Amino acid sequence: xxxxxxxxxxxxxxxxxxxxxxxxxxxxxxxxxxxxxxxxxxxxxxxxxxxxxxxxxxxxxxxxxxxxxxxxxxxxxxxxxxxxxxxxxxxxxxxxxxxxxxxxxxxxxxxxxxxxxxxxxxxxxxxxxxxxxxxxx
Numbered sequence: 001x002x003x004x005x006x007x008x009x010x011x012x013x014x015x016x017x018x019x020x021x022x023x024x025x026x027x028x029x030x031x032x033x034x035x036x037x038x039x040x041x042x043x044x045x046x047x048x049x050x051x052x053x054x055x056x057x058x059x060x061x062x063x064x065x066x067x068x069x070x071x072x073x074x075x076x077x078x079x080x081x082x083x084x085x086x087x088x089x090x091x092x093x094x095x096x097x098x099x100x101x102x103x104x105x106x107x108x109x110x111x112x113x114x115x116x117x118x119x120x121x122x123x124x125x126x127x128x129x130x131x132x133x134x135x136x137x
Contacts, residue, residue, distance in 0.1 A: 006130050022061040024094065031065045038066060043119060049073045050118035055107050056080075056125030060088035063121065064095050074099040076117070080106055107135050 022030070038044050047070035054063045057077030067075045075092075077100065079085050085102040092100035105111055107125065126132040 002130075006128070021059065027061055027065050027091075027095070030062075031069060034062060034066045035069060038070065044070070046119060047072060051116065052076070053078060053112070053117040053120045055110075055120060055122040056128075057088055057102075058084045058124075060091050060100070062123045064088075064091055064097055064100075067100070068095060068097055072099065074101065076101045076103060076112075078103045078105050078107065078110065080104065 035044075038047065047066075050070075050072055051074045052063075052067065052072045054060070054075060054077045057063060057079050058081070060077055063075065063077070066072075075097070077085065077088050079088070079102070082104055085104060089100070089102055092098075103111065107122070107129070108131075126135045129135045
């Protein structure tokens, strides 16, 4: 199967079922898990004032509370699903985070210059690709 075919299938899936679907209460409840995720990776000290890219941001539910907690300077969300990005924009407004920029795109053809971001995160994306190691690179 070609990369373009897999990308299209994943995009169609997330148009039908944007993920995750959390409300504010659940985002707040899961915040401690998200904080520990960054702490475990040794990223905690580097995030205050950082420009962060979330590749495959989906609905932004996993990253938005961390962006507020760690005081990201900006958060850019790259995702193939326009529906997920619409939800992500609404969630960033609901959470009062004004430095979110949604970008519709593909991790194999990212529209960013090198070293634009201080940190790049990606939660649950690579296993949807035909070439996870290439996606990680």
